[in-house]
Amino acid sequence: MSALSAHVLDEIKALPARYPQPRSAVMPALDLAQEELGHLTSEAMTEVAGALQLDPGYVQGVATFYTLFHLEPVGQHRFYMCTNLSCTLRGAEDIVEHLRGAIGVKAPGEVSGDGLFSYEEVECMGACEYAPMLRLDHRYHYDLTREKIDHLVAERRSPRADAVSESGPEKPKRAPRRRAPKQDG
Amino acid sequence: MAEQRGTVGGPVLTAWFATPNLHTLDVYESLGGYAALRKVVTEMTAQQVIDEVKISGLRGRGGADFSTATKWSFVPKAHPGPKYIVVNADESEPGSAKDRYLMENSPHALIEGAAIAAFAIGGHQAWIYIRGEYDLPYELLRDAIAQAHEKGYLGEHPFGSDHPLDVRLYRGHGAYICGEETALLESLEGKRAQPRSRPPFPAVKGAWGMPTAVNNVETLSTVPWIIRHGGAEYAKRGTEKAKGTRMVTVSGDVRRPGNYEIEIGVTYRHIIEELAGGALPGRTLKVFWPGGSSAKVLPASMLDTSTDLDGLKALGTMGGSGGIIVMDDSHCMVKAAARLLRFYAHESCGKCTPCRVGTNWSVRTYERILANEGSEIELALLDRVSQGLQNGRCLCGLGDAAGWVIESTMRHFRDEYEEHCLHHACSVQGALAHA
Numbered sequence: 001m002s003a004l005s006a007h008v009l010d011e012i013k014a015l016p017a018r019y020p021q022p023r024s025a026v027m028p029a030l031d032l033a034q035e036e037l038g039h040l041t042s043e044a045m046t047e048v049a050g051a052l053q054l055d056p057g058y059v060q061g062v063a064t065f066y067t068l069f070h071l072e073p074v075g076q077h078r079f080y081m082c083t084n085l086s087c088t089l090r091g092a093e094d095i096v097e098h099l100r101g102a103i104g105v106k107a108p109g110e111v112s113g114d115g116l117f118s119y120e121e122v123e124c125m126g127a128c129e130y131a132p133m134l135r136l137d138h139r140y141h142y143d144l145t146r147e148k149i150d151h152l153v154a155e156r157r158s159p160r161a162d163a164v165s166e167s168g169p170e171k172p173k174r175a176p177r178r179r180a181p182k183q184d185g
Numbered sequence: 186m187a188e189q190r191g192t193v194g195g196p197v198l199t200a201w202f203a204t205p206n207l208h209t210l211d212v213y214e215s216l217g218g219y220a221a222l223r224k225v226v227t228e229m230t231a232q233q234v235i236d237e238v239k240i241s242g243l244r245g246r247g248g249a250d251f252s253t254a255t256k257w258s259f260v261p262k263a264h265p266g267p268k269y270i271v272v273n274a275d276e277s278e279p280g281s282a283k284d285r286y287l288m289e290n291s292p293h294a295l296i297e298g299a300a301i302a303a304f305a306i307g308g309h310q311a312w313i314y315i316r317g318e319y320d321l322p323y324e325l326l327r328d329a330i331a332q333a334h335e336k337g338y339l340g341e342h343p344f345g346s347d348h349p350l351d352v353r354l355y356r357g358h359g360a361y362i363c364g365e366e367t368a369l370l371e372s373l374e375g376k377r378a379q380p381r382s383r384p385p386f387p388a389v390k391g392a393w394g395m396p397t398a399v400n401n402v403e404t405l406s407t408v409p410w411i412i413r414h415g416g417a418e419y420a421k422r423g424t425e426k427a428k429g430t431r432m433v434t435v436s437g438d439v440r441r442p443g444n445y446e447i448e449i450g451v452t453y454r455h456i457i458e459e460l461a462g463g464a465l466p467g468r469t470l471k472v473f474w475p476g477g478s479s480a481k482v483l484p485a486s487m488l489d490t491s492t493d494l495d496g497l498k499a500l501g502t503m504g505g506s507g508g509i510i511v512m513d514d515s516h517c518m519v520k521a522a523a524r525l526l527r528f529y530a531h532e533s534c535g536k537c538t539p540c541r542v543g544t545n546w547s548v549r550t551y552e553r554i555l556a557n558e559g560s561e562i563e564l565a566l567l568d569r570v571s572q573g574l575q576n577g578r579c580l581c582g583l584g585d586a587a588g589w590v591i592e593s594t595m596r597h598f599r600d601e602y603e604e605h606c607l608h609h610a611c612s613v614q615g616a617l618a619h620a
Contacts, residue, residue, distance in 0.1 A: 020393040023375035065377040067359035086436035124279040128436035138320040
């Protein structure tokens with residue numbers, strides 16, 4: 001049985017035409033696979049390699065290099081908590097400690113019992129003026145406090161239709177979780 | 186919604202930032218946006234564009250500080266195949282957040298600048314390589330590119346001309362090393378992002394083997410202003426040797442962290458104390474990194490250092506990507522250095538042995554020191570490893586940067602290192618408890 005659905009494999013096969021050289025499609029293809037499965041399994045990477053006519057080892061070599069590709073299961077909502085210097089100076093370590101308790105995990109990469117949450121401690125995410133900050137569900141959240149963490153967690157445990165998340169200066173609403181790589185390239 | 190921090194109406198890059206919805210084409214255009222691209226493709230030659238940018242004195246704002254016009258002129262005019270502009274939007278230098286700020290507020294300025302640059306090198310395509318975590322800027326750029334196509338500002342006949350121009354997006358996936366231009370090109374080609382040996386330089390053999398100029402977001406976002414107002418007008422700003430304005434990000438222990446557009450030549454005291462409000466209540470500034478974590482740290486006694494090249498070079502440091510990190514007297518220098526070395530060890534791509542081994546060796550040494558297991562041996566070891574990382578022993582600057590963290594913190598704060606290593610104590614307690 002195929003790890004990836006037929007329509008995702010079709011999308012992957014269409015990607016190389018968008019780039020001057022077909023191999024540039026490998027990361028957008030892995031993106032599609034990860035969007036469907038939540039993380040990259042060996043089977044999925046092999047299928048991506050087959051669809052792009054690349055060696056499976058090569059595809060795995062790319063996937064293991066970049067931190068946004070996940071090779072193990074992750075929570076449905078994944079906190080990327082910045083712990084680099086600017087954030088740490090403003091209390092990121094305390095926020096991480098509180099986050100662990102709020103989502104019920106003890107270490108980075110661990111998935112909460114209900115499967116809803118996991119977190120990573122990551123390096124600078126380029127929003128140092130809003131430290132401490134994190135990325136959650138494709139959006140940045142700024143000037144973190146323990147209360148803000150509690151709110152983000154509660155919001156995802158009991159999502160409300162009118163919930164509004166912080167995302168910087170007012171801009172168009174974000175695209176659905178499933179990105180559209182076909183608009184790249 | 187988060188408040189907008191820092192400049193909302195500076196002299197060049199941020200002149201229009203106070204205008205609501207600047208990210209939409211209609212608003213951008215109503216202020217004069219795309220007039221520069223129109224002028225370029227309908228009235229100017231590629232050489233005239235390069236000449237105008239040369240007059241401006243614009244230098245790369247990604248950290249290398251190289252003349253933008255000269256970089257463009259290195260791309261061979263007679264090359265028969267494709268030539269590319271690649272926009273380095275993989276901002277990852279700790280302390281730097283200005284490219285995100287520019288893309289979120291004015292995505293069309295980057296698109297317009299990238300298209301002008303493509304025209305200037307005789308090419309037809311610009312690729313924006315944007316870091317994967319930048320979801321909002323990605324979406325804004327994607328929509329802005331679509332708007333520019335719909336209006337006929339990009340495409341086969343931009344503004345009715347016969348010079349096709351296109352701007353495309355490519356997402357990175359989380360690797361600091363992609364900020365290095367040749368590693369970025371490897372990543373764009375679908376490979377692990379590891380720096381290339383040079384020569385050949387990207388101007389000769391860059392993206393997909395074709396001549397390529399790699400420019401930073403801020404650099405290209407400045408270009409439309411230069412075309413609209415003239416290079417000479419831009420060159421009136423700044424200093425004799427360093428023209429114009431630039432963005433800086435101020436973060437850490439200050440009252441008003443934010444992104445600010447400054448005229449090159451102002452002092453760090455002006456930026457940190459006046460723009461960013463100075464130290465937090467009851468605290469004293471201790472150090473600042475003038476250009477991201479990769480720039481050698483300076484003690485607060487050097488706040489009167491100028492932001493021009495000479496001032497920084499004289500002190501052996503650099504303005505880098507413009508990320509100014511400020512730390513006050515509540516934080517321990519050894520713990521801060523340990524935290525930064527953890528970053529460099531994590532982000533070392535592994536290609537060069539001095540960097541791969543040296544950064545990890547440093548982290549283990551700092552761990553021993555912070556576990557009160559340090560001694561004179563650790564002090565000497567850090568000195569040696571620091572030297573081994575520096576002086577061009579690696580293909581890119583990551584090794585040098587890691588070495589500079591150790592060297593500059595030990596040079597200015599030897600007493601704190603000795604307190605840790607020789608007396609197993611720390612008189613400074615702050616938020617870096619677990620560093």
